[in-house]
Amino acid sequence: MVWDPHQPDRRSGQVTLQELLRQLREQFRGRAPKGPFWLLPVIAIAVLVAMNSYFTVNPQETAVVLRFGKFSRTADAGLHFKLPFGIERVYKVPTGRVLQREYGYRTIEAGIRSKFAERGYEQEARMLSGDLNVVDVQWTVQYKIADPVKYLFRLVDVESTLDDISESVMRRMVGNRYADEVLTVGRAEIAEMVRKEIQAIMDHYETGLRIITVKLQNVNPPDPVKAAFNEVNEARQEKERMINEAQQIYNEQIPRARGQAQQMITEAEGYALERVNRARGETERFLEILAEYQKAPEVTRKRMYLEAFEGFINKVKGVVVFDENQKNTLNLLDIGRTLMGLPESIEPSENKAQ
Structure with a gap:
C-alpha cells in the first residue's frame, strides 16, 4: 500500500495540503485581497492539521495505524493522536463484538419475534447425507476478530473465505453421516467438529478470526x-x-x-x-x-x-386321681397353680391321669 501525497484520501475523509491550497485559490480567484491575506492559509492549515491529528476509538473497536502504508501500531479505545495529511492512516476493526454469519437462511428483522427468510437459500441449505438422503441444514457461525492486523492485511475479503470454508466443511460432515444421525442425536457433535475444522483452516490462512461456536439452527428433511x-x-x-x-x-x-x-x-x-x-x-x-x-x-x-x-x-392342665375305695374324685393339690390364681380343680372330662 503506497501513499500518494497528490491524491486525496477519500476513504478516510482526509484532505491533502495541495487540495486545500487549490480550493483556496479557486475561492479567492478574481477577488481583491484585503488585509493580511497570508493569514488565511495559515489559519486554514492549522485547522486542517488539528482536525487530522486525532482519532477516537470506540470501546468495542481496535484501531490499526499505518504510517506511509506500513503497519505502525494498534490503539485501544479512547482518544489518540496521529500524523496528519495521510502520513498515518487509521483502520478501525470491531474486535470486541461477536459477529455472525448465517447459512441456509437470513435474518430479516431481529427482535423478540425475529423474522427469517428461507426462500432463495435452498441450494445453500440442501445437502446429501451419507446414506444418500437429502436434508436441509441451516446453521450459523459466530466469531470474533482476534488479530486485527492479520484480518486486514493477510487475506482479501475474509468473510467470503469464511463462507466458502464453512459451507464446504458442513457439506463434508453431513455427507459422512447418516440422515437419522444428522436429524437427531448427532447435531451437537457435528457442530463441534465443524467449529474445530473451520478454526484450523482459518488459522492456516492467518485470517485473524477466532471461531466461537457453530450452531445447527434447523435440520429438516425436504x-x-x-x-x-x-x-x-x-x-x-x-x-x-x-x-x-x-x-x-x-x-x-x-x-x-x-x-x-x-x-x-x-x-x-x-x-x-x-x-x-x-x-x-x-x-x-x-x-x-x-x-x-x-x-x-x-x-x-x-x-x-x-x-x-x-x-x-x-x-397338662390338671391331674385327677381315682381311688377304688373312694366314692368321689380327688383333685391333686397343685400349689403352683393356687399361688398363681388358677383354678385348683378341673372337670372330670378334661385331661386325666391315673
Whole structure:
C-alpha cells in the first residue's frame, strides 16, 4: 500500500495540503485581497492539521495505524493522536463484538419475534447425507476478530473465505453421516467438529478470526418427505419410551428379587446353623447322660424318669386321681397353680391321669 501525497484520501475523509491550497485559490480567484491575506492559509492549515491529528476509538473497536502504508501500531479505545495529511492512516476493526454469519437462511428483522427468510437459500441449505438422503441444514457461525492486523492485511475479503470454508466443511460432515444421525442425536457433535475444522483452516490462512461456536439452527428433511420422516421419528421416540419403561421396571424388580433371594439364603444359613448347634448340644448332653448312667444306672434311670414326668405334668392342665375305695374324685393339690390364681380343680372330662 503506497501513499500518494497528490491524491486525496477519500476513504478516510482526509484532505491533502495541495487540495486545500487549490480550493483556496479557486475561492479567492478574481477577488481583491484585503488585509493580511497570508493569514488565511495559515489559519486554514492549522485547522486542517488539528482536525487530522486525532482519532477516537470506540470501546468495542481496535484501531490499526499505518504510517506511509506500513503497519505502525494498534490503539485501544479512547482518544489518540496521529500524523496528519495521510502520513498515518487509521483502520478501525470491531474486535470486541461477536459477529455472525448465517447459512441456509437470513435474518430479516431481529427482535423478540425475529423474522427469517428461507426462500432463495435452498441450494445453500440442501445437502446429501451419507446414506444418500437429502436434508436441509441451516446453521450459523459466530466469531470474533482476534488479530486485527492479520484480518486486514493477510487475506482479501475474509468473510467470503469464511463462507466458502464453512459451507464446504458442513457439506463434508453431513455427507459422512447418516440422515437419522444428522436429524437427531448427532447435531451437537457435528457442530463441534465443524467449529474445530473451520478454526484450523482459518488459522492456516492467518485470517485473524477466532471461531466461537457453530450452531445447527434447523435440520429438516425436504418438504415432500417431511411427513414420512416425522412418522419415523415418532416411532423411534415411542420405542425409546418403551425401552425406558422396561428398564425402569427391570431396575425395580431385579434388586427386589435379589434382596429376597439373599434374605432366604441368610435365613436358611441361620436355620442350618441353629439345627447343627442344637444337634451338637443334644449330642453332648446325651454323652454326658451316658457317662453318668454308666457310673450309676439306677439313679440315673430314676432321675430321667422324674424329669420326663415333670415335663409331662407341665404340659397338662390338671391331674385327677381315682381311688377304688373312694366314692368321689380327688383333685391333686397343685400349689403352683393356687399361688398363681388358677383354678385348683378341673372337670372330670378334661385331661386325666391315673
